[in-house]
Amino acid sequence: MRPRLVIVGAGPRGTGLLDRIAANAPELYAGTGLDIHLVDPHPPGAGRIWRAAQSPLLWMNSHAEDVTMFTDETVRMTGPVRAGPTLHEWAGLDGRVFADRRIQGRYLRHVHDRAVADLPEGVTVHHHPHRALRVSGPRDGRQRVWLEGRTRPIPADLVVLALGHLDAEPDPEQAALAAYADTHGLVHLPPDFTADSDLSALRPGEPVLVRGFGLAFVDLMVLLTEGRGGRYHEDTYLPSGREPVLYVGSRRGVPYHSKIGYDWTGDRPPLPRFLGPGEIDELRARPGGFDFRRDVWPLVEKELGFAHYHRLFAAHPQRTAVAWGDFEEKYAAAEGDAEIRALVAAAVPGPADRLDLAALDRPLDGVRYGSHEEFQDALRARVTEDLSRRHDPRHSPDLAVFLGLLSVYGQLVRLGDIGSWWHGFFSYLASGPPGPRLRQLLALSRAGVVRFVGAGMTVTARDGVFRASSATVPGYSVAARALVEARLPEPALGRTRDALLRELRTDGAAESPEGLLRVDPVDGRILDGAGRPHPRRFALGPFTDARTPGAFTRPRTGGPAFRQNDATARAVLAFLTGGSGTAGGAGGRGEP
Template sequence: MRPQLVIVGAGPRGTGLLERIAANAPELYADPGLDIHLVDPHPPGGGRIWRQAQSPLLWMNSHAKDVTMFTDETVTMDGPVREGPTLHEWAGLDGRVFADRRIQGRYLHWVYERARAELPPGVTVHHHPRRALRVGGPREGRQQVWLEGRPRPLLADVVVLALGHLDAEPEPLQAGLTAYAREHGLVHLPPDFTADSDLSRLKAGEAVLVRGFGLAFVDLMVLLTEGRGGRYEGDAYLPSGHEPVLYVGSRRGVPYHSKIGYDWTGARPAPPRFFGPAEVGELLARPGGFDFRRDVWPLVEKELGFAHYHRLFTAHPGRTATAWAGFEARYADAADPDEVRALVAAAVPDPADRLDLAALDRPLDGVRHGSHEEFQEGLRRYVEADLSRRHNPDHSADLGVFLALLSVYGQLVRLGDIGPWWHGFFSHLASGPPGPRLRQMLALSRAGLLRFVGADMTVTAEDGVFRAAGATVPGFAVEARALVEARLPEPTVGRARDPLLRELHAEGAAETLEGLLRVAPADGRILDGAGRPHPRRFALGPYTDARTPGAFTRPRTGGPAFRQNDATARAALKFLAQLALRTAA
């Protein structure tokens, strides 16, 4: 029987894996036959999140020129580089456009079709538009992948899970809020992919509490305003009359930082300088393990600071008091944060030119306003200042930090599950909304349809309503009959609604303290409780402890997801090639 490879998930991850199989098969798989089964109820390429059947109002949050599905010479991998067009090159778009998600879905489908066409003769792809329910089979034998509505399982010599973002059962707090809403005739929308939420339950003119100020909130804002017939004219929003009034807050109380609106010019530093493969290797080799805050974060902070000051000194030397060479040597030798702060204070006169990661992460810490209206004005000024800075190349040290963040993320992937804080910090600083979305927030705020609650937002369920308050305006609270949790569900294996993951969890697949599926860093093989890698099961994606910023990335930034796809593709092909040889003998 021909070897069989089953890939569960045909979105960007599954598509990227197929591209790497096509690239590596000529070297690693000489057998004339192989069946690849893609299992996904959604069309191959875009999958669920990037499906073409969604609102054209929803954008990507990256410029079209910053989106690619193809490897280049910056990706550290054993397989061959196969370059291809970025989204803007493929679609003929202006590179600085924020394309809508349907265009990205078409691009991803084209990448899928190209990868399929580049497979060697005799390798055939079969798409099964169904959900995978469970995987069974002995460690050393063929696996069985059971599909919804199919009486017999797919037989698989190798199974790769590339499931992407998944629905989850609510945690106890969320379940309690949903039950409270049901009991009192309220509306509670738990964490979800916003495009799939039932927003019709949010009525015109009513107050809606929104907890979460990231990208899920941006989607919610768009669908409840322009999506209900409102429109923008210049800096003003003209309501349709069908919008609710959104009261939004979060732990930080501010939206994610704007996307940077200019391009890099001149020479780049060559990251990593202080947090690279050698440092990661040393951390992994420590007998007692490592602590993120104590052992990892100081290295990350120094790497980000180096990128910031390298750019400031070399591109804007008039704003520094010393020469770069001397500063660089003393920065490299600085042994603790206090020494770095003293060095920076002496060399960089303007505090606005100094990198303060704590202030960037929590800009409202210690900030208090005397009234709700005063805070609305204050936060509008904050957003306007962020927009101005992030679109002004005079502050191009910010872009240096952004590029260093991508480098750091590529290294952190090797450390496994490091907890949720880093991912939130990275998203807040590097994965924020397009500038035009923040301008829309300002217009909605001025129109009275978007109200800011503040930092450390709390929500209570009492007296038959939901009540929200924040630390930024002492004494302020707002009541509403609707509450929206504007974020994706946490990618925890134990609460995943996906039956396949639940079965793996029940059978003993290892998970981290954060509830992520443990996989071998080298190739993505699923680990059991004893740390043994499964010879025939692999996993990639956000529910694993090797999660990356995304399944696609900016060109020439190393693409950790591409590196993972390549390693998994090569391991799977080598296993299948050896199996074919044994079968032939």
């Protein structure tokens, strides 16, 4: 029988893996034939998130020129670079536009089709539009992938799980709120992909509590305003009368920072500098392990600070008080937060030019307002200031910090599960909404369609309603008969609704402290409870402890997902050829 590879998940991650198989097969695959089976109920390439069947009002949150599925020489991998067009080059778009998600889905289909076309002769791809329910089979023998609606499994020499984002069961608090809603005739919408949520129960003119201020909230905002017939005239929102009133809050109480709206000029910061492969190796080798806040976060802070000040001294030297060489030497030698703060205070006169990550992370900590209306005015002013800064190249150290965040994320992937805080912090600073979306938010706030609740928003269920409050406005609360949890489902194995992952967990696959599937950081092989890599099962994606910022990325930024895809593709091809299956390890242009 011909060798068989089954890839469960044919969206962006599965497509990226297929592209790296096509790139590496001429060098590594010596077989005479191979069947690759893609298992996904959604279309190959686009998958669920980027499928055509969704509202054209929903955008990507990156400029079209900042989206690529193809590798370049900045990706530290062993396999060959396989260049290709960015989204804007392929689609003929202005590079500065925010394309709608259906266009991205067509781009992903192009990448998929190109990868299939470039596979060696004798390699055939089959798509099965079904859900995978479980994987069975001995460690040292062929696997069997069981599909929904099929009585016979697909035999497989190797299985790769590239499942992407998944649905989850509610946590205990959400379950209690949902039960309360059922008992009292209320509406509770759990974490979900907003495009898939049934929003029809959110009635016109009625208050709706929204917990979450990130990208899921932005989608909700769009679908409940423009999606219900409202429109914008310059900076004014003209309601249709079908909108509910959204009372939104979160832990931070503010929306994610706007996407930066200008291009980079000049030399980039030489990254990594203080958090690179050597530091990661040292952290991984510590006999007693490491603590993120104690051992890792200071390195992250120093790396991001270096990116920030390198740019400030290079592009805006008139706003500094010492020579870069002197500052760099002292910054490198400085130990501890207090020493760095003293150095920066002496070298950078303007407080607005100093990087304060704690203030960025929790801008409303300790801030109080005397009334709900006073807070509305203040938060609109804050969003307006953020928009202005993120579109002004005089503040280009912000873009340097963004590049630093990408570099840091690429390094931290090798540490495995470091907790959820870092991923949220990264998204808040680096993966926020397009500027036009925040301008729409301001217009909706002025129109009274969106109301801000504050930081640390709490929700209680009593007296037959949900009630939200925040310490940001002492004494204020709002009652509503509907509550939306505007965030993605958590990827923990213990709560996933995916049958295949539940079965893997039952069969003994290892979990990280955060409940993620543990994988070998070298090539993505699934680990068991004893830490042994499975010889025939791999996993890539946000449900693993090697999760990356996304399956595609900005060109020339290293793309850690591309690095992982390459390592897994090489391990798969080496195994199927009869090799050791470790071809994706150290060597070549870098270790994954």
